[in-house]
Amino acid sequence: MAETALAGLKVLEYAQFVSGPYCTKLLADLGAEVIKIEPPGRGDEARRREPFLNDVPHPERSGLFFYLNTNKLGITLNLNTATGKKMFKELVKETDVLVEDNQPRVMKEMGLDYESLKDINPRLIMTSITPFGQTGPYRDYKAYHLNTYHGSGLAKILSYVLPDEVKRPLKGPGFIGDYDAGLNAAIATMAALYSRLFTGMGQHIDISKQESLIALERVEIGMYGNEGDSMMSTVMLSGMVGGLQPCKDGHVVLCLPMEHQWEALIKLMGNPDWAQDERFKDELDRAQHAKELNENIAQWTMERTKDEIYHQAQALSCPIGAVTTVADLVASEQLEARGFFVEADHPEMGRVKFPAAPYRYSKTPWRIERPAPLLGEHNEEIFCHRLGYQKEDLVRMRAAGTI
Amino acid sequence: MAGVKVLEYADLISGPYCTKLLSNLGAEVIKVEQPKAGDYSRSVGPFPNDVPDPEKSGLFLYLNANKLGITLNTKTETGLALFKELAKSVDILVENHPPQEMEDAGLDYPSLRQINHRLIMTSITPFGQNGPYRDYKAYDINIQAAGGLAYVTGDAKREPLLTPWGQAGYQAALNAAIGTLSALYWREASGLGQHVDISVQECIASILGDVISFYSYMGMVKPRCTTLSDLSGVTIWPMDIYECKDGYVDICILEPHQWQSFVDLIGNPGWASDPKFEDRRLLFERTEGQEVPDLGPLIKEILKKYTVDELFHGGQQRRIPITPVNDAQGVLHFPQLKERGFFVEIDHPEAGRLTYPGAPFKLSETPWSLERPAPLLGQHNKEIFSNRLRYPKMELVKMAEAGII
């Protein structure tokens, strides 16, 4: 079996839903050992969320949970009990990384904040992901994905940029902002691990979901800070050639920042007369007459399917992309050639097909070693074989609600 | 009881065992559990290989085989509405929730009668539906104490003893089943349902035998005694559990001819022919202060030479009431039970093939039956909510996400 990039790395996850789990999934998928702690009985929030296999709700059959927790070991532990806390600390002692998403106040009250844990394990890298970070006046504020997304400015900015299409601020699809925070946390965590190779010391990483999102529109947001409100409207409204265009069976998106790409577009459309019009002479003119220009383009695109347009345009190196649905992607030849979708067997869900990763390593490929864990699936392995508890202890702990 | 529909809204033993009895007679039982946690007995065990798993609790599997299982959160309006839809369509509702809780939720008998006047509602609570202790909280140990059973169980020299493994619940369940079936019988003639009010304390108090009459006739409080032979603890006739070579036997000799046969069984030891041991009954009428010869130590010593089987079969052949004290293994391998097919094996999707106790009675025309295993949590949500109550599949997804089911 090919080696993995993060073999030997030990990660403990005390997080739920999307951000924390996605962060550790990225690490687990590249070979790190991730032990995921879930509350006994209930399990991770994501288990209660659709899509469910065959639309039959079941905590072991959530597609969301499956996707976010591939390759992990799963245990249950109730950190609101003295015994639970003790066992948690035993696990912290043995781990390289702890990823958690609990309220800062709560971790402190439980005696599980970084200051406390670093005494147990000075090499510990603790990555905390919260809506607004570990400091500041909003530190204890509650926020779900909708809220951090809107709090990042990204939703309102979109409505400025596309005032006709987006009449009120709009969040991104699914839980993308939470995914972004998880990815951001993974970057910082890996860097801290790298640094630890030289210093031998751990540290605390403070990730704010709001800041993770702001970073993704640093250019646009930077403009506001420097140019104020008006700049955006004038600059943005001057429009780009194309943008979203309707076609026979859906939409395509055009993005032609360079002159030669505009010329490729003209060629693609068969050199129509209107393209020679004065109004579309150069970039600035085209920007000023964007509306008419786009109408002309639309007339051409409406007569063709998105795939036709996409492939024909790309053959001329014209940057057009088809607006794909998930069905289109599952059927995509390119993604098939890339091995983007993989299948794995899960004891409850059977065979599941899901996206792998967007990177291919020449030496340490991404791989799926195990599916997402059943609730408490590895309790015995972790608590008995590693921490030395007896099986009878587990039975009692279970009855007492500790695990 | 084919065609009878039962709704079960109960946890642990008293409710579930009652409806289990009904389901084994052919009634359809729909068991309502709270989402996520389910019946509390799922967390009690025992578990195969000592690995706790809510789908593999031995207690849960035993008490809930044969039933359909759904989840409903009765703390939500939608959950209550669904519950009432079901209550409208069933013959019997068995529940063991605190009366105040049922009232607050609008699920008390007067309310439910409005929507289904034929409903037989059987409520099992520690102290019943009325009275000053109506709202008191009590577990099995509390009720056995309050019912007077614990006091008379165990060693007189030690504290009162709990009869183990939830016996109060089983007693309550049995009585509830009797009450329910009677109400069902009456409904045949009258066309009306009614409320069956079971107080577990009363169920316990009703099986105390002569404890109550001891007091009401003689003003005596019967103390604990482990043997049945004599209040003073002296063995007059053997009515006790005795250790033998490879286990324990229970001997219960009440009549002279049994004593004679017993003496024969133990090889006619010398001391047995002593006249002072002959007529045991006379000793009951002894006067105060008169010395009573104690058979106990003599019997104890001699029985140690015999095996359980020798005493059991030898004794029974001589028509002496002697039985082995069986542990679980002993019961499972008991030839008599095997012959009568007392144990049944059922396949469960998660727990696999397990052996369960079967019917405690045999009906010649309508045999006891156990067809399906205990339900997985929410296993029949689709069957009940979609197929019968006609809610579309996606509605069930939303209800689950909203914590309704």
Add this chain to the structure above:
Amino acid sequence: MARLPLQGIRVADFTWAWAGPYATMLLGLMGAEVIKIESTKRPDHSRMRSLAAGPTFGGPNQAPIFNDLNLNKMSITLDMTRPKAVELAKRVVRISDVVAENFRPGVMDKLGLGYEVLKEVKPDIIMLSSSAVGGTGPNRHYVGYAPTFAALGGMAHLTGYPDSAPIPMMGSSDLRSAATSAFAILAALYHRAQTGEGQHIDLSSTETIAVLVGEAFLEYTMNGRIPTREGNRDRIMAPHNVYPCQEENSWVSIAVATEEEWQALCHTMGDPAWVKDEKFSDAYRRWQNQEELDRLIGEWTINYSPTEVMEKLQKVGVAAVPSFSGLELFQDPHLKERGFAKEVQHPAIGKRLVVNAPWKFSATPAEVSRYGPLLGEHNQYVFGELLGLPQDEIQRLVAEGVIN
């Protein structure tokens, strides 16, 4: 001075536009020395344009966008059509740990700087190649930018309102690709530290977007359903939307997940009669009737500013956060205290506010420390000091236009 996380790492940065440069900038924020290899003949197009159309400023060293995406870096200029320039580029690679490029697949090979060649130069080199749809497969030569990544990655179809067209979003798609690249590089660096092995990473920007909406695929592969746009809504939470506030075009986001939060919201709104309506009596019913629910809540929020709503509701544990505009972010007290933005002094543009690093390390702080470099600003440092070329050779190379 505290150590930086990636101190000692050097990156030979061949990237251009948005997705490539931001990846290496992330490494630079964490202390890696990033040498951006540019050409005055074909400058990075983010030096040449504004967000939309045409230049609105005066030249390649005055581009705010370039500045935002290339902070902390160094710049050298080489005319890569010249063999000697390619040799110099290789020498930079020889002293580097990481090579990053986002040309069309095949371009680096044509330049004589493909992975196989660079592996000869530095056996443990880690090379990241980022492209629109990946370096393999029938479409590997396809080109694209952020909006096409979002379109092809399935995200555009999922973004928007149920009754509107798909929305391709903006530059964030590029930066998502960049973040993924940075992570991939760091994992490779970790592996190299353990084993001494470098490797080649082939990354598809389109795929980096697709994985961020992963569960949408599961809905299709498991249940055969194609999910589509949902606006600001959630699959089960209600209320879950933005609500209009006092000032024109001001909005507050409110999301409720539990019964307790709902009760707290009702109470804060003054327990109006309508909250007792059967239609809103549990989570499931609120979700079914959320249109009406949203309208009614809007009638309350309209009396306040978004910040007032946030303060009232956060006090009782309900998630409410204004939908901030870009400008409002700079005025927000929380972000001010967090230091989310930093001022850099740019030699040509002057003082610029830029968004700071999105992580707070307790022991090895990372942050913006210098402006985006002027074209070729570090030629002397890199060629002279790092590569040790004598001064007259450098002058000759400049005169020849190799260093251009």
